[in-house]
Structure formats: structure tokens, C-alpha cells
Amino acid sequence: MDLRVFFQTFINGISLSLIYVLFALGLTLIMGIFDVCNFAYGEFVMVAGFVAYLLIGKWGLPYILAPIAAMVIVSLLGIVFEKGIFYPMRNRGGLEPALATFGASGALQTIALLIFGGNPKGVPPLINGKVKLFGSIFFSMNRLPIIIGSLFMISLLFIFVQRTKVGLAIRAVQQDQEAAALQGINIGNMRMVVWVVASCLAAAAGILLAPISYVDPFMGSGLLLKGFAVVIMGGMGSIPGALLGGFILGLVDSFGQTYLGTASYMFAFAFIILVLIIRPQGILGKR
Numbered sequence: 001m002d003l004r005v006f007f008q009t010f011i012n013g014i015s016l017s018l019i020y021v022l023f024a025l026g027l028t029l030i031m032g033i034f035d036v037c038n039f040a041y042g043e044f045v046m047v048a049g050f051v052a053y054l055l056i057g058k059w060g061l062p063y064i065l066a067p068i069a070a071m072v073i074v075s076l077l078g079i080v081f082e083k084g085i086f087y088p089m090r091n092r093g094g095l096e097p098a099l100a101t102f103g104a105s106g107a108l109q110t111i112a113l114l115i116f117g118g119n120p121k122g123v124p125p126l127i128n129g130k131v132k133l134f135g136s137i138f139f140s141m142n143r144l145p146i147i148i149g150s151l152f153m154i155s156l157l158f159i160f161v162q163r164t165k166v167g168l169a170i171r172a173v174q175q176d177q178e179a180a181a182l183q184g185i186n187i188g189n190m191r192m193v194v195w196v197v198a199s200c201l202a203a204a205a206g207i208l209l210a211p212i213s214y215v216d217p218f219m220g221s222g223l224l225l226k227g228f229a230v231v232i233m234g235g236m237g238s239i240p241g242a243l244l245g246g247f248i249l250g251l252v253d254s255f256g257q258t259y260l261g262t263a264s265y266m267f268a269f270a271f272i273i274l275v276l277i278i279r280p281q282g283i284l285g286k287r
Helices: 003-034 041-058 065-086 095-116 141-163 165-175 177-182 187-212 219-234 239-259 261-278
Strands: 130-134 137-140
Touching: 003 041, 003 137, 003 141, 003 165, 003 187, 003 219, 003 239, 041 065, 041 095, 041 187, 041 219, 065 095, 065 187, 137 141, 141 165, 141 187, 141 239, 165 177, 165 187, 177 187, 187 219, 219 239, 219 261, 239 261
Parallel strands: none
Antiparallel strands: 130 137
């Protein structure tokens, strides 16, 4: 086995895993509070990717502006979804809001296609070059912002959920909305906070993914499928499960692409199916 290829694949897998984790954490928050699938969540990442393309790739503005602008714009999009889709349908079954988000996904893709066209767009990395670690082993510096940025966002989320009153209120709403309301928690405000937090996670995933991938109107579709796979594999509604599932799928996906080529996609989902056969509720899910 070529140690250089193995190590580079491992680094790529870690950075890919962290992007999956960010995306899956946002999905987990939405599904935990609203008990419905948001099929347009991948387009939140796509919007952030095009923000990065415009600000950095096309206009040459400082890199720091991209995540700030992306989080603001995607958060506003999340609020539109809450006010325009989820709140009006709050008393209906989960199928109708899910179908509405599916339609919104197609609408966002079409809008992006009309504005930017179908050709993939490139975003320059924040850091270029390689650092020699030992022997013929190098670390690609374009992966460093992904690792640092993702760990920063994940840490902020865990501090927010575990250490703040708002985070405690969100956990209470996730467990039992009626009981939380009886305790004086404003459910409407918590729903809005969840949308903003989940939107910021999607925006971060889009900004970090753009320099190592291409930005196009359909970039969120494949990510959405893998995000759902991570959530289901880790355990529905489990934040630690989303964290663990993201790392597993990212590493399996990265090593599969390197050593199996085109069969990697099938291998990754075959692995997920095996996990669910052994543990149907997910790795850290509750029965």
C-alpha cells in the first residue's frame, strides 16, 4: 500500500467528514423540531457556494466576507421557509411540508440555473500549497481551513446547545413541544432560532466545500442524500449520532473513491444498509 496515497486519502476523508457533519447537524436540528424532511436543505449549501463564488471568485473580495454574507443570506432564506412553508403547515402531516420543500428545491435550482448557468464555477482556496510532514507525506493546505472552520462551528453548536438557556429550551422543544410550552417556552421563537442555526451550519458547509469542489445549481442534491444517510445511520434526532455518522460516511466515501473508483458510491450506501440491518434505530439512536 502506498503510504502517501493512504495518508492523503485519510486527510481528504476527515475534511469531507467534517462537511458532512455540519450538514447533518443542521438536518438533525430541523428534523428534531419540525419532525419533517427539508428536501431543499441542499440548496442552502448551493446558495452559500454561489455567494462564495461571487464574492471571492468573481469580485475578489476578502475571504472573511464570504462566510458572514453567506450566513446572513442563507439565514434569511431559512426564515422564509419557516414563515412561508413550515409555520402555515404546522398542523398538517409531515408529507405536505416535505413535498412543499421538494418543490422549493426545484425552484431554487431553476433560479440558480437562470442566473449562473449550468457550467460549474470555481472558488480559489484560502490557502495554497503543501507542507511536508515526513518522507514523501505532504499535507495539502487547502484542507486546513475546512478542518479549522468545521471544528469551530461544531464546537460553537455544542456550546450553544449544551451551555445556554436557549439551547436548553431547544432541547426541551425537541423532546416534547407541549410540555415545553407549559413551562413558558415560546415555541415560535425556538422554531425561528432553529432555522437560523441550521441555516448557518448549511452556509458554513457551502463556504468550506466551494474551494475543494465546483459550485453549480445541483451541488446540493448529492449532499442532501448523504446528509440524510448520515442522520439515519447516526440515529434520528441525535446530535452525537450525526457527528459519528458524518465521520464514518466521510472516511468510507473517501477511501472508497480512492481504492474502488466508481464503485465507491455503491459501497458507501451498502455499508449504511449493513449498519441499519444490525442496528435499525441508528448507531446512537434510541428505540
